[in-house]
Amino acid sequence: MTETTPARRGGRQLPTAEELRIWRNFIETTAALSARLESRLQGDSSLSTGDYAVLLALSEAPDQAMRSSALAAHIGWERSRLSHHLRRMERRGLIRRQECPTVPRGAEVLLTAAGAEAFGTATFPHLRAIRELFVDALTPEQIVAAGEIAAALRARLDEQYED
Amino acid sequence: MTETTPARRGGRQLPTAEELRIWRNFIETTAALSARLESRLQGDSSLSTGDYAVLLALSEAPDQAMRSSALAAHIGWERSRLSHHLRRMERRGLIRRQECPTVPRGAEVLLTAAGAEAFGTATFPHLRAIRELFVDALTPEQIVAAGEIAAALRARLDEQYED
DNA sequence: ACCTACCGGTTGACGTGTCAATGATGCTAA
DNA sequence: TTAGCATCATTGACACGTCAACCGGTAGGT
Numbered sequence: 001m002t003e004t005t006p007a008r009r010g011g012r013q014l015p016t017a018e019e020l021r022i023w024r025n026f027i028e029t030t031a032a033l034s035a036r037l038e039s040r041l042q043g044d045s046s047l048s049t050g051d052y053a054v055l056l057a058l059s060e061a062p063d064q065a066m067r068s069s070a071l072a073a074h075i076g077w078e079r080s081r082l083s084h085h086l087r088r089m090e091r092r093g094l095i096r097r098q099e100c101p102t103v104p105r106g107a108e109v110l111l112t113a114a115g116a117e118a119f120g121t122a123t124f125p126h127l128r129a130i131r132e133l134f135v136d137a138l139t140p141e142q143i144v145a146a147g148e149i150a151a152a153l154r155a156r157l158d159e160q161y162e163d
Numbered sequence: 164m165t166e167t168t169p170a171r172r173g174g175r176q177l178p179t180a181e182e183l184r185i186w187r188n189f190i191e192t193t194a195a196l197s198a199r200l201e202s203r204l205q206g207d208s209s210l211s212t213g214d215y216a217v218l219l220a221l222s223e224a225p226d227q228a229m230r231s232s233a234l235a236a237h238i239g240w241e242r243s244r245l246s247h248h249l250r251r252m253e254r255r256g257l258i259r260r261q262e263c264p265t266v267p268r269g270a271e272v273l274l275t276a277a278g279a280e281a282f283g284t285a286t287f288p289h290l291r292a293i294r295e296l297f298v299d300a301l302t303p304e305q306i307v308a309a310g311e312i313a314a315a316l317r318a319r320l321d322e323q324y325e326d
Numbered sequence: 327a328c329c330t331a332c333c334g335g336t337t338g339a340c341g342t343g344t345c346a347a348t349g350a351t352g353c354t355a356a
Numbered sequence: 357t358t359a360g361c362a363t364c365a366t367t368g369a370c371a372c373g374t375c376a377a378c379c380g381g382t383a384g385g386t
Contacts, residue, residue, distance in 0.1 A: 013291055013294065014287075014290045014291065014294060015290060015293055015294045015297075015298050019294075019297075019298050019306065020290075020293070021310075022306055022307075022309060022310040022313070023293055023297050023298070025310060025313040025314065025317065026193075026297075026309050026310065026312075026313040027193065027196070027197060027200075027297075028239075029313040029314075029316050029317045029320070030189075030190065030193040030194075030313070030316070031193075031197065032317070032320055033190070033316055033320060034190060034194065036320055036323075037190075048371080048372080050371095050372075050373095067334090068334075068335065069333090069334060069335080077373095078373085078374075078375095079334070079335065079336090080335085080336080080337085080373085080374075080375080080376095081372085081373060081374075082335095083335060083336055083337080084336090084337090084371095084372075084373080085372080085373095087336090087337095088371075088372085105333075105334050105335070105380070105381060105382085106334070106335090107334080107335065107336095124177075127177045127178060127183075128176055128177065130178055130183070130186055131175070131176065131177060131178045131182075132319075132323075133316070133319055133320065133323075134178075134182075134186050134189075134190075134316070135178050135182050135186070136319075137315050137316050137318070137319035138312060138315055138316070139315075142308070142311065142312050142315060143182065143185055144185075145305070145308040145312065146185060146189050146312050147184075147185040147188060147189065148305065149189075149301060149305050149308065149309055149312070150185070150188040150189040150192040150193070151188065151192075152300050152301055152302075152305060153192050153193070153196055153296070153297070153300050153301070154188065154192045154195070155300070156295075156296055156299075156300035157192070157195055157196060157199055157296065160199075160295070160296075211341080211342080213341095213342075213343095230364090231364075231365065232363090232364060232365080240343095241343085241344075241345095242364075242365065242366085243343090243344075243345080243346095243365085243366080243367085244342085244343060244344075245365095246365060246366055246367080247341095247342075247343080247366090247367090248341095248342080248343095250366090250367095251341070251342085269364070269365085270364080270365065270366095
């Protein structure tokens, strides 16, 4: 690895120059990758990755409908974020909202025909883009390593619960 | 690796379920990592990573000053993005802008004392956070692998030049 | 019954990012 | 000279995200 400072990893408080270089390349490249995927999806289907996540969840839901909070939990968003996003999607005709018959204060989110159609159009090119930009860019060993790295980073994030 | 479909990597058009799982973990975890860094920096110094990037570049510049477009190129931002960001930073007193004496339409961006101080306060905790959340979360081998993965992804992004 | 506390969802304010359009000013070629 | 034309920077419109405040209603404790 040819580090600036040898062995004693527990001692240093700050990253070495080499570690910092790798860090920057890593975080900037993953951000750029996200952005490229976003723009590919946008070009292929006029959907954002947020739209896609919502439509995917609704497509797989029974009756193509979900309670707002269940949807938020399913895709891991804050309720407020989802509410803003649904407003924009409703304006574009991708989903509809209606009072939930069973739960008093609940709001049901429904997939519209236009939403289902947009999702159908988007899916194949989106998966192909993931393949081109991620899967095919790496060796099988690197894909495994990427999975392990993600798991290790996630574990660290979770262990320092919300700061 | 135990893939759903064996060997013939060139043949498939779509990722396997396992590849998709790794992809999702990878891209979501790196996004969460960025977000955590952002929030740590915010808490430690009331700066965003965007602020930090600008202040870092100015700190290292001769006379703590740079032309706007040079700054944009240095940190890899669009000029429009930088212009918006500088407006907000100027409002907070972190930087100043003035007409450039040499270049006709050029705008000089200057680091203020407040900006330099904020940057100084932010640096150590920020680097420590990078160490905690990235460097220390991975084995030395994983850090090397992360660097190689980033390089491979970057190469693929660059080769498909801007879509 | 009444006060309170929570719950589901929305809203507003604001920071951030992209895109397209707009000045303002020099450079170049008819 | 003047009609383009590229360049530097800003602006406006809009999408997206977070945070905190809010609102209507249900549930618990006294």
